[in-house]
Amino acid sequence: MNTLSVLAFAAIAAYSSADVGRVQLKGRLGERLDTMIKRHVAACDVDYITAPFMEKTETKGWWQTEFWGKWMHSAVPYLRYLENGAGQGAEAASLRRKIDRGVERMLASQEACGYIGNYPDELRCGEGWDVWGMKYTMMGLMHYYDGERETGNGERAQRALAACRRLCDYVIAEIGPGGRRGRELWQTGNWSGYASSSILEPVMWLYKRTGEKKYLDFAEYIIKGMSEPEAGPRLVDLALKGVSVADRNGYGNKPESHGGYVMKHNRWKSYEMMSCYQGLLDYVEVKRGGVDSGGVESARVGDILRAAVMTAEDIVREEINLAGGCACSEAWFHGARKQHLPYLRLQETCVTTTWMRFCEKLLSMTDDPKWADQIERTFYNAYLGALRLDGAEFAGYTPLSGNRYHGQHHCYMHTDCCTANGPRGFLCFLREMFRVKDDTATFNFYGSALVDGATADGRKVAFDMYSLYPRANSVRIVSHTETRLPVRFRIPGWCGKAYVKLNGTALDVSCGGYFTIDREWRLGDIVDIKFEMPVIAHVLDHNVAFTRGPVLLARDSRFNDGDMTEPLRKGIEDGAQMCGFAEVRVPTDDMWMAFSATLPIGSHHENPEGALPSTVFFCDYASAGDTWKRDDFYRTWFPVEYGPAE
Ligand SMILES: [Zn+2]
Incomplete structure (x- = not known):
């Protein structure tokens, strides 16, 4: 070197x-x-x-x-x-x-x-x-x-x-270049080479820890297999052509269509595909870190980074639902536009966790807070929704409407891929909540926490954070820092207006992205942040769902407030701010948040007793169905009535 x-x-x-x-x-x-x-x-x-x-x-x-x-x-x-x-x-x-x-x-x-x-x-x-x-x-x-x-x-x-x-x-000798087994690495395992190729991530980790060129060479060989063979994973060219993740079959591969758990030639498997991009990003990180000196090589590394970013953006656009989850039966399926329908095996926890890891990597490499927006939504909804209340287990799949339950045992063992993957997801939230990097401190997520860190020259940085966020819309941050440095506060992408006060004095804030306060911090300085957090309606093909800040709302049978499939009246616009929602006490400690909502709901328009809006209750999606009992069921998408001309 x-x-x-x-x-x-x-x-x-x-x-x-x-x-x-x-x-x-x-x-x-x-x-x-x-x-x-x-x-x-x-x-x-x-x-x-x-x-x-x-x-x-x-x-x-x-x-x-x-x-x-x-x-x-x-x-x-x-x-x-x-x-x-x-x-x-x-x-x-x-x-x-x-x-x-x-x-x-x-x-x-x-x-x-x-x-x-x-x-x-x-x-x-x-x-x-x-x-x-x-x-x-x-x-x-x-x-x-x-x-x-x-x-x-x-x-x-x-x-x-x-x-x-x-x-x-051993792996290099067996299935590396000219390996003993006489086959290429990408030809082994399942999912058009995705599963085996995802070994790229630890190979890059090994290179980072040893600096041994043979591991970087092996990584290059894996990336060649990921990108060049017609029937292989094709993780770069198909992404750069803008082929959506659900549509990547049929380009040189002969995919099975039976919908089973394991297929040899098929590119629709979410978890394994994202795991490959994770390794590719590690490779880009090394190359961008200085080993690469420009020219053709630099263009190729740029292509790989663009392919990963374009893929993640496509996932946000086409696959991620309002709970921040994705995948049906572990496969991409243009799920964002089908999320109101009862697709089977939704939101595998492996996919949820891997999506959070992918976003965390993109956040650290691009410093674009839109990836923190994604981690936040997934964490508060699909992720916490999969974690059993007592902490002992993660669900395998978590529907948007239905009830929650265990995953199945795998491989004759008392565990499964999802409950094993689950704890890794919380790490993405914890690690990115507060960072000191390049002598700038950044708050990405809010809650009650003690956070600390140090600048490169050893100055201590620490804050106390008090907040019931996202149940509440305000955060108070108290300084234990006594040095000068910029501190950035993420204003979430969903937030239309945020208010920030420093020691009681209002500051000018523009929404979206990071808001920076650069000052000589003193012990006891107080930053107050308030986010406008109205309930927003989301309309999709004669169905409606509601979010509040990053949180998807759900009706739950524990409220015992009527038929959850009853239609809402026509007229709620997509993106509308809903009035008539109010936070109320939770009926049980199992629930985190509860809201009453007076909505135009029901099947009779004619008489006053049927036509007037009714009051029903919502909780946060993660709390919905969290008893894991069959008689505790919930719903997030609600039908909207049809008229005679439709
Ligand atoms: Zn799994």
Whole structure:
């Protein structure tokens, strides 16, 4: 590497997967996080999820080997979160023991050839989810490496990194360029190469941590497979042509159309596709960081970044619903325009979590707050809606109308892809809530929290934040900072007007994007922010739904206030600000927010007792159906009546 690239490499290596942000979350969100860590992440039976690696009994080509790596993705940063907080000593110590024990078992299971997995030799690196499993194992080992390195356990960190290297070397030898298996990496696994190609992400992580050129070369080989073969993933050219994510089949591949869970040649799988872009963005990050010096290579890197951004923008336009979720039966389907209809298996939690990760990466690389808008909407709705109230589990699918329930057990194990993926999503919210980067502090999300950080030259930055947001529309931020620096406050894209006061004096605010206060901060400075947060109607094909700020509203059978399928009268315009909604006390502590709404609802226009508006109740979408009981059902889209001329 030249001098420039060495410098860039050092900067990139500073990124850590153990990062949990510098936030201690309080209030209702803090409670939800605490219970999830306690009852889900820290309660994990690590012997159970590492057993497949020791037993090696796989014959069906399934994905038992993804669970440990996914767990490590959340266990390591949440251990940091517990250790940063006060009074969590025993819980943190127990989680630490589990993390250490899991790694020891994983290392013990590694074969002389470097393989870590549960497939017999004849089935390795072929059909099924073996490469996918190794992807998660590599990530798990690097989560451990990051966590240990930063806490000074250099020897343990190096052992994990060495095992990760050997595993990656094994993959390179088997299905890398000229590999022993005689097939290309993208030809293995499912979904036109998406699943296996997504190993690019940990390969880039490994390059960032070792600086070894062979891993960057391997990444280039994977990207070639992702972009060039006719029948391959085609993640760059189809995106640049503007082909919507749901329409990428039929370009050189022969997709199956049976709608099943697993297909060999099909490009509609949401989770796996986005996971590939995640790795591509890591590659762009390295190249932009200085290794790349311009010219043809630079144009190619620019194409890859544009392909990722265009794909994400297409997902927002075509797929994301008002709950910030997407995918039917795990596939893209132009879901934004079909969200009022009862499509099956909506909003797989794997998709929800991966979408949040994709947006987080785009936010960090583009500094465009529209990606924070997306994380916010998904987090408060689809994400929290999937997290069971007691924190112990995530739903597999979460309909927009219906009720909530467990995912199914996968691969003969007492877990599934979604509940394993769930805790990773909260990290995106936590990490991006408050950041100090390039000597600028940024608030992306609001709630009750203590946040802190430091500038590059070591000046301390800290604030207390008090807010019931998004139940309430105001935030108070109190400074514990005594230095000069710009602090940015995100004004959400949905907000038409925001009011900001500094120590009681109103400031001029333009909406959308970041609002900056650059000053010599003093202890006790107070920033008050108020967002206009009216209820907005959304009309789609004779159906209507309502949002308030980032939150989708739902009727819930626990309100016991009549037939939820009763039509609303015609005349509500798309985008209209609704009057007649008022916040009320929640009928049960299970619910976060409740609103009464007086609406033109019902099937009789003729007589006053039928024609007058009626009062019904709404809660936030995440609270709807959150008892996970069959008799607790909810609805977000409501039919609008038809007239004789339609
Ligand atoms: Zn899943």
